[in-house]
Amino acid sequence: MKIYSKEEFNYVVSSITGFTDQSSQEIVAKALIGATTPSNTTIKLGVRGTQQIQLLNSAPAFQTGACGWDASGTTTFTQVSLASQHERVNEELCFQQLWDTYQSLLLPAGQDPETVPFLDQIISLKTKQIQQRIEGKLWSATTAGGDAFNGFNYLIATGQTSVANSTGTTFSSSAAYGSAGNPITEVDKLISVLSDDALVFDDLVVFMSYSNFRLYNQALVKANFFQNYIGTTNVTGNMSAVHPSTNVKVLPTLGLAGSGKVVILPAQYAFCGFDLMSDHEKMDAFWSRDFDVLKIRANYSYSAAIATFAGTNYFATNNIA
Numbered sequence: 001m002k003i004y005s006k007e008e009f010n011y012v013v014s015s016i017t018g019f020t021d022q023s024s025q026e027i028v029a030k031a032l033i034g035a036t037t038p039s040n041t042t043i044k045l046g047v048r049g050t051q052q053i054q055l056l057n058s059a060p061a062f063q064t065g066a067c068g069w070d071a072s073g074t075t076t077f078t079q080v081s082l083a084s085q086h087e088r089v090n091e092e093l094c095f096q097q098l099w100d101t102y103q104s105l106l107l108p109a110g111q112d113p114e115t116v117p118f119l120d121q122i123i124s125l126k127t128k129q130i131q132q133r134i135e136g137k138l139w140s141a142t143t144a145g146g147d148a149f150n151g152f153n154y155l156i157a158t159g160q161t162s163v164a165n166s167t168g169t170t171f172s173s174s175a176a177y178g179s180a181g182n183p184i185t186e187v188d189k190l191i192s193v194l195s196d197d198a199l200v201f202d203d204l205v206v207f208m209s210y211s212n213f214r215l216y217n218q219a220l221v222k223a224n225f226f227q228n229y230i231g232t233t234n235v236t237g238n239m240s241a242v243h244p245s246t247n248v249k250v251l252p253t254l255g256l257a258g259s260g261k262v263v264i265l266p267a268q269y270a271f272c273g274f275d276l277m278s279d280h281e282k283m284d285a286f287w288s289r290d291f292d293v294l295k296i297r298a299n300y301s302y303s304a305a306i307a308t309f310a311g312t313n314y315f316a317t318n319n320i321a
Contacts, residue, residue: 035135036253037152038272040205041265044082047273047303052079055307080308082273084301085141085148087133089126089283092293115287116294123283123296130283130298132254138272138304139255149303152207152270153255156263158319162308164193168318170260171215177223183216184223186318187243187250190264195313203267206243206250209259213239213252220244260320265306269314273303 044051054077061072093116116122141147142154158165166189172181179185187206191199198204208216217239225244241250248264256262283298306315 035131036251037135037138037207037255038274040249040251041267041270041272044271044273046275047082047084048275048301050081050083051273052081053271053305053307054079055309057309080271080305081149082271082303082305083149084273084275084303085137086299086301088300089130089296089298091126091296092288092291093122093296094293096292119285119294123285126296126298127283130300134300134302135254136257137255138302139253141304149305151255151304152263152265152306153259153261155304155306156265156315156317158317160308160315161310162306162312162314164195164313164316165319166190166193166316168260168262168320170320171212173215173218177219183212183219184225184244186262187216187248187264190262190316190318191243191246191248193313193316194264197312198266198314201266201268201314202247204246204248204264205267205270206248206262206264207253207256208250208262209256210252210254212256212260212262213241213250216250217241260318262318262320264316266314269307271303271305271307273301273305275301 044053057076057078059074059076063070063072095116137147137151139151139153141149141151143150156163166186168186168189169175169180171183171186175181175185177184190206191204194204220241223244239252242248243250283296285294285296288295308314
């Protein structure tokens with residue numbers, strides 16, 4: 001019997017090009033933060049063009065009890081508009097562009113696959129990107145900039161009806177509680193400038209950027225408030241906290257990204273309008289035989305508005321850009 005030596009099985013690999021496996025059927029999609037504003041305001045559905053929100057106010061005249069009749073007092077109806085911004089996403093994916101790539105190994109057999117690799121992940125990513133777009137525009141939209149409505153950033157600004165100014169200071173990680181710049185103190189200042197009529201609400205929400213929210217959480221930890229007041233963090237990045245000694249919710253939003261602005265509002269007086277709530281959560285993918293491509297489409301609309309009442313500060317801002 002022949003004895004094979006170790007050397008007879010050695011490969012000579014110096015002339016072989018290095019190999020990179022690209023046939024994996026797993027893909028990592030870009031991580032995106034979902035929408036937080038719609039779920040923490042009042043949602044109005046069926047908004048397709050412009051929908052009027054009816055506001056009721058009253059100024060009763062309280063009189064000493066006596067016989068007779070002396071009519072006095074007023075009942076006032078006003079309106080604010082939810083003007084829809086209609087948008088769409090249209091995209092085509094051609095499977096033939098994949099023939100010379102590793103993804104051709106993931107296509108079904110035949111010349112008419114009617115699908116593309118990673119379709120579920122593609123749809124999921126684009127749906128999150130639509131939600132991210134809406135979250136940003138609900139705050140940043142301006143009619144002067146060509147949008148159909150003015151977003152919360154414009155509506156909740158110093159000098160607007162029902163909006164108070166707390167003359168805030170930029171958040172600082174080193175500022176002690178009670179000092180200007182301490183995130184907890186800055187939120188305290190926001191709450192303090194609201195009218196008493198607003199303070200009785202149980203749905204007050206503070207919105208800030210994600211970077212400011214991280215500083216706010218750090219301040220809670222330093223002040224030993226974290227155990228009772230910091231909420232959970234889920235996989236979409238939606239985080240929340242409850243401001244100490246209050247029932248005020250504190251939330252981050254992409255709509256204030258890059259801004260030091262912090263606002264407080266009652267959820268019942270801040271409105272987000274949609275035609276269907278599911279419009280921005282769905283996307284269709286269908287095979288087009290006439291063009292031999294997979295088409296992806298989404299149609300959605302959204303809008304924002306706030307209810308304001310002269311003489312009462314239901315909203316507040318720290319007046320930082």
